[in-house]
Amino acid sequence: QVQLVESGGGLVQPGGSLRLSCAASGINLDYFAIGWFRQAPGKEREGVSCTKTSDGSIHYADSVKGRFTISRDNGRNTVYLDMNSLKPEDTAVYYCATNCERDLARYWGQGTQVTVSS
Numbered sequence: 234q235v236q237l238v239e240s241g242g243g244l245v246q247p248g249g250s251l252r253l254s255c256a257a258s259g260i261n262l263d264y265f266a267i268g269w270f271r272q273a274p275g276k277e278r279e280g281v282s283c284t285k286t287s288d289g290s291i292h293y294a295d296s297v298k299g300r301f302t303i304s305r306d307n308g309r310n311t312v313y314l315d316m317n318s319l320k321p322e323d324t325a326v327y328y329c330a331t332n333c334e335r336d337l338a339r340y341w342g343q344g345t346q347v348t349v350s351s
Contacts, residue, residue: 242345
């Protein structure tokens with residue numbers, strides 16, 4: 234059974250940092266592109282960052298470039314999203330999935346809430 238489990242969300246003040254984790258079981262993340270997505274209330278789920286295995290490329294949404302960093306720990310079968318200089322507009326439920334394209338992702342985690350507020 235394939236499972237992706239996100240963790241690390243929480244409440245943080247503007248300018249703060251969080252590290253999200255996406256831990257996988259039942260699949261080897263070495264063979265999958267992994268995307269981080271987020272969904273704010275009343276908005277569509279959007280891509281935040283992605284790491285591909287095909288060419289090793291990494292991608293970020295313009296809104297998070299320079300603030301967020303995606304990385305892999307293949308030994309732990311985990312992908313991380315380090316989020317710095319957080320803004321209130323980063324508030325959303327964050328999900329990881331096994332594709333960089335939202336509509337093509339077969340496996341999704343359950344999501345972790347990130348709230349940026351003073």
